[in-house]
Amino acid sequence: MMYKLYKTMSGVDAVMTVGAEPAKSFLMDENNPDYQAYLKWLEEGNTPEPADGVTQ
Amino acid sequence: MSTVISAGTTTNTAYNVNADTSGSMVLATGSAPTTAVTIDSSQNTTLAGSLNAPNTFGFKNRIINGAFGIWQRGTSFSSFPSGTNTYTVDRFSSFVSGTGATIAVTQQAVTPTTFTALGASQDPQYYLQYQCSVLGSVTYMDFNQRIEDVRTFAGQNMTVSFYAKADTSRTIGISLYQNFGSGGSADVSGSATNVTIGTSWTKYTVTIACNSISGKTIGAGSWVAVVFALPVSTFTLSFALVQAELGSTATSFDYRPYGTELALCQRYYWKSTTTVYGPFCLFATQSTTNGRGTIVFPVPMRTNPTGLNLYGTAPSLGTGSYSSITFDSCTTLSALIGLNGSGFTAGGASYAYGSVNTTTAIDFTGAEL
Numbered sequence: 001m002m003y004k005l006y007k008t009m010s011g012v013d014a015v016m017t018v019g020a021e022p023a024k025s026f027l028m029d030e031n032n033p034d035y036q037a038y039l040k041w042l043e044e045g046n047t048p049e050p051a052d053g054v055t056q
Numbered sequence: 057m058s059t060v061i062s063a064g065t066t067t068n069t070a071y072n073v074n075a076d077t078s079g080s081m082v083l084a085t086g087s088a089p090t091t092a093v094t095i096d097s098s099q100n101t102t103l104a105g106s107l108n109a110p111n112t113f114g115f116k117n118r119i120i121n122g123a124f125g126i127w128q129r130g131t132s133f134s135s136f137p138s139g140t141n142t143y144t145v146d147r148f149s150s151f152v153s154g155t156g157a158t159i160a161v162t163q164q165a166v167t168p169t170t171f172t173a174l175g176a177s178q179d180p181q182y183y184l185q186y187q188c189s190v191l192g193s194v195t196y197m198d199f200n201q202r203i204e205d206v207r208t209f210a211g212q213n214m215t216v217s218f219y220a221k222a223d224t225s226r227t228i229g230i231s232l233y234q235n236f237g238s239g240g241s242a243d244v245s246g247s248a249t250n251v252t253i254g255t256s257w258t259k260y261t262v263t264i265a266c267n268s269i270s271g272k273t274i275g276a277g278s279w280v281a282v283v284f285a286l287p288v289s290t291f292t293l294s295f296a297l298v299q300a301e302l303g304s305t306a307t308s309f310d311y312r313p314y315g316t317e318l319a320l321c322q323r324y325y326w327k328s329t330t331t332v333y334g335p336f337c338l339f340a341t342q343s344t345t346n347g348r349g350t351i352v353f354p355v356p357m358r359t360n361p362t363g364l365n366l367y368g369t370a371p372s373l374g375t376g377s378y379s380s381i382t383f384d385s386c387t388t389l390s391a392l393i394g395l396n397g398s399g400f401t402a403g404g405a406s407y408a409y410g411s412v413n414t415t416t417a418i419d420f421t422g423a424e425l
Contacts, residue, residue, distance in 0.1 A: 004380075006380075006382045006394065006396075014382050014383050014384065014394075016380055016381075016382050016383075021367065022365035022366050022367040023365065023366040023380070023381070024363060024364070024365050024366075025363060025364050025366075025380075025381060025382045025383040026362055026363025026364070026383055026421070026422075027362050027363065027383060027385075029362055031362075032362045032363065032422065034362070034363050034421065035362075052345070052396075
């Protein structure tokens with residue numbers, strides 16, 4: 001599974017999984033289990049796809 | 057012909073009726089007569105115990121989806137990561153410690169009259185089967201439901217009733233677990249009452265004296281869980297018509313209308329499935345590659361969701377091509393989502409809908425307890 005970063009309306013980063021079912025998108029909140037899984041994925045040495053830029 | 061009692065006292069070993077000149081009537085029962093029913097001079101009636109009848113008042117069951125009628129996440133579950141409370145049939149979850157187990161939680165159809173033959177007022181459509189066919193290194197597993205607010209049942213008796221059967225005689229433990237929320241006191245795990253489940257459908261009843269919350273600090277998001285601790289072995293157990301109510305008597309099962317029960321479930325989780333050509337979302341196109349739309353929830357959720365999942369095939373768009381959906385923000389009432397792609401008309405609008413021959417589903421996570 002891969003992750004991609006996005007910018008939200010308020011400029012806060014969001015993350016979305018790529019190539020997995022279901023596709024997940026979530027806020028970077030330390031209490032969020034999906035975000036905790038993402039942090040673990042980063043700790044394993046992985047790098048997400050960069051954000052395309054703020055889309056206001 | 058009815059008998060009118062207007063004054064005086066009638067007593068025998070079975071009952072005591074007192075209709076005195078004050079205008080109140082008291083019915084007392086027991087060998088040392090204790091007040092059971094009081095009817096005052098204004099015709100108000102007070103019961104000392106529980107009222108039990110096939111059509112008693114609704115919402116006495118604090119368990120949501122106790123008849124296992126709502127299965128928004130699916131009808132079969134086999135992934136139970138260690139140390140995680142994994143949700144299955146709506147509002148129910150399973151906590152497993154250890155790995156290597158083969159567990160299946162599945163929806164099973166009820167054969168008509170199965171439960172009415174045992175005294176239930178109505179047969180449910182489904183029951184739940186919990187099967188562990190390989191134990192692996194699992195040292196604990198349960199089946200539970202978290203109920204909002206640690207004040208629930210605190211310091212009082214809770215009666216849990218349910219129908220169950222097992223592949224062979226199996227013992228489970230039933231308890232109430234208290235969580236005091238963010239910044240609250242440490243969790244309290246109540247003592248378990250063991251119940252041995254036989255091989256044919258039987259109604260079981262357990263009354264638990266729940267721990268008091270006196271002196272505790274209660275933070276936001278507190279809850280209690282009615283916990284069914286399962287055998288640490290391979291087993292097959294089936295459950296139906298689960299009820300947890302205040303008091304020491306198991307009364308008739310609290311059937312609620314399907315729409316009401318669904319709405320109760322959706323406060324914590326809901327899933328929207330868009331069928332072929334069905335509407336998914338309207339959205340404004342802010343640039344040629346980005347748009348934003350709002351999805352309104354069917355009921356206010358318990359707390360702001362923190363993420364979304366997209367299942368199945370991506371939705372088709374009225375204008376442009378789809379690449380992804382992102383979670384922007386939420387309140388308890390609606391979500392703002394980003395729709396990303398190409399070929400949009402900046403400053404315009406478009407719509408997303410179900411693709412040909414496929415379905416698209418979306419859910420929002422983070423509002424469960």
